[in-house]
Amino acid sequence: MDEKKNFRRIKELEENIYSCVAIGDCRNTLKGPYSKPILEICCPNRDHGGGFEVNFARGRFTLARALIEGKIQPSEGLAEEVYQCTLCGSCREVCNNCENPDMVVTARENIGDHIDIWEKLRADLVDAGVAPLPRHKEIFTHQEKEHNPYFEKHNDRLNWLPKDSNFLQSGGDYLFFIGCTSAYRLNEISRTFLEIADRIGLKMTIIPDEWCCGSINFRTGVEELGLETAQHNYEVFKATNIKSIVATCAGCYRTLKIDYPKWIDDWDFDVLHSIELIDRLIKNGEIKIKNKISGIMTYHDPCHLGRHAGLYDAPRRVIEAINQDGFVEMRRNRANAYCCGAGGGVKSGFPEFALEVAIDRIKEAEETGAEWLTTICPFCLGNLRDAAKEANSKLKVVDLLELVKNII
């Protein structure tokens, strides 16, 4: 048998994969108290795909088992089904979740990390030559040369910087990792953050030679390119002599904080999201709020920030500090937040699907009666804005940093 088709990664996770006992909470489950449960239709793929078993976690575990056992062979069609998942992690969240520390249950613990399993499955499919998707391959061909997934030139990465920007190339209070979306697409976020930093006297170091964080590579199973980019970034980070990295993108944050330590042995950087920094600065009075913002706000938890990294409270404290008319949670929030639809390579691989999912999220935001839909991830922001436009929504979809900038 061709070694590359031997699914070595998921075979190593065989015990985890076989721990799924097919109960199906990943398709349809309830959380919260019996008196007032919250129905969690947690899986965007299940909702907007064909709705077959393979479109949610239980079926995908069966698929993985079938590949391990050789019952089916890998194919591009199979890869398409596997790649339609945003890797939001909701399946991991709801899987046999007891929510009572006194009742120690083993199902979810036995399975371990659903997201990791899906990523390993993708990496095995890449090895087998049937993945990633054609659109991803185009992106990665470009990325190999120009170190970003947006078909832009690497040397243009800092073109967004205002000419009078104060930044350092070494030293400084924090190393600001810009990320590709903030560099090439939604660069108002990076400008905003730099402006905030400048106003409160924080010195940011920016590395002109930063490459893509590699999130899209790790999510789509293209490990080699991900590792190459991570290794490069590590070397350039080291050269700055700074130990704390701040990112404005939830995807970059997740990758630097959770993925890099897995791949780089000596990784010892402290990684913050910009909203953590803002929260801290508001709390200790370094950021003073002049005029609060009117209009009810709601907040979309980015998956990479929330479910993946457990960061729920800092953005909410910031919202509380800056808003005048109140904050209303969306029905599905925090660990039960519904994905925006863009992650896991889905925005590039299945753009219509990504938009459909985001429209669902916009409708949910509208139900709160809020004027502002805030978030703290440029990838979520982009997809939600596209959806708001498509759905003719009156919601103002903004990055929380933009609102912070306006009131300090």
Added chain:
Amino acid sequence: MAIIDELTNIVGNKYCSDKDYINVAYSRTIDPCLPEIIPKLVVRPESTEQVIEIINIANKYKTPILPRGGGCGIMGGSKPISEDVIVVDMTRMDKILDINEKDYTVTVECGLSWSRLNAVLFEKGYYTGNMGPGSGLNAVIGGGLSHHSGGGGGCGKYGKCTENCIGLEVVLGTGECITFGSQQNKYVEKPFVRLGLGPDLMGIFLGDNGTMGIKTKATMKIYPKPPYFSGKTFFIEDQPYENVQNMVMELHKMGWSQGLGIYDYFFTPPPAVMGVTTDHLIKSWGDILGGVIFYVHEAFSETVLEDNSETIEKIAKKYTTRELGPSAEEGNITDWYYGEQGHWQVYHYGFSVLGPNYYATSSEMIVPVSKMAEILHKLDEWEEEKNDELFEADAESGASHIVMLPHNSCYIGCGLSATNDEDLKEDVIKLWREQLELMSKLGGVLYMAGQIGSQVLVDSKIYTEPFYSFFKSVKKLVDPNNLISPGKFRF
């Protein structure tokens, strides 16, 4: 035109598959023991009209059909027994069609999950009473009605889910679509009652294990949800079978649900408790050795709740060793199960606690409470007799949970747990069949038959001959080409 093309014409490309990488996921349900066969075709209809067309196509090509709901069965009921089958995934038909608050009914499409239905009903202050099967929040109405399911919560008060079904729309194997219940009278505006208008033919389709037709819509009773509940957990060190039996019979004398508001009453027998404590799954239970009971009762007023609590607790203390509780931290599983946890499915954890290297089979039966202790002892004796065979098969036998029903009976949840070894599966299946036969011959009523159970009922001649002969005749009438779930009941 090939059959796949005809099916695609009905449901559209997005909802029809002949791809092995999609269909493979339909080879599996919760039961991991019976063979997993990849069906050639899977379709996801969205309406009764589409189901009718699919059945007509199946008749045209003489291709069997296997209806499937949440896929939560533990008896192989929605597992294909051959690859030449059209699996009809009913979960796209998941709408709530009407909530009739005046008449306390809800009409739904049968692919709707119990959890989604009850989440909506809870918002309005209602519930279905019996919350469906114990096999999961993902289980659907159609599946529950096909199996007389009940262990998912509320069966102590409301009985099995089929007892709460008052209207049903079924597509027969002939392609005809018939509605049962009060709407057999074409002048009835909305379904409101099951019985009347002649014989109760709906019963043919309830508990049919998906063999007599495809259920497309159902009308269920809904009940106002009592705002107050309470529950306790107790440990029984000595003679747990007899003590529980006596306790339940005394509670029945006091009125059970009608008198005391009992909603659920569960008994976890000693071997299952040992499994829990050995693996420290419920830390607060420590290392108790014995049985555990827990119950929940509801009321519409706090005064009534307190009175009932006092009565039930007094009786419980007569037959038990000590309370585990009152808090969840001290071992009171009811608060977690009914109150704070968010769902009432205790079995999820049971299914998964064995881990990847083991699996469980079920021989769950309904028995009279008056015979519960005797049957449990006989099951223990069987385990001793079969000790060598069980050892060879690397399996263990036992009762894991007993769930009380209203009036006079209970579900005894028993089965095997076995090592997940392909080479031993045939031996395990053989022992499983023997256990099903034993429990049936001890007078148990197998309500959730699925694939294996329905075959044992026939192979072991559990049915009376006149009944089975009649059953076959009815099957021939509703499904002349024997297309729907062939193989079950040896049809």
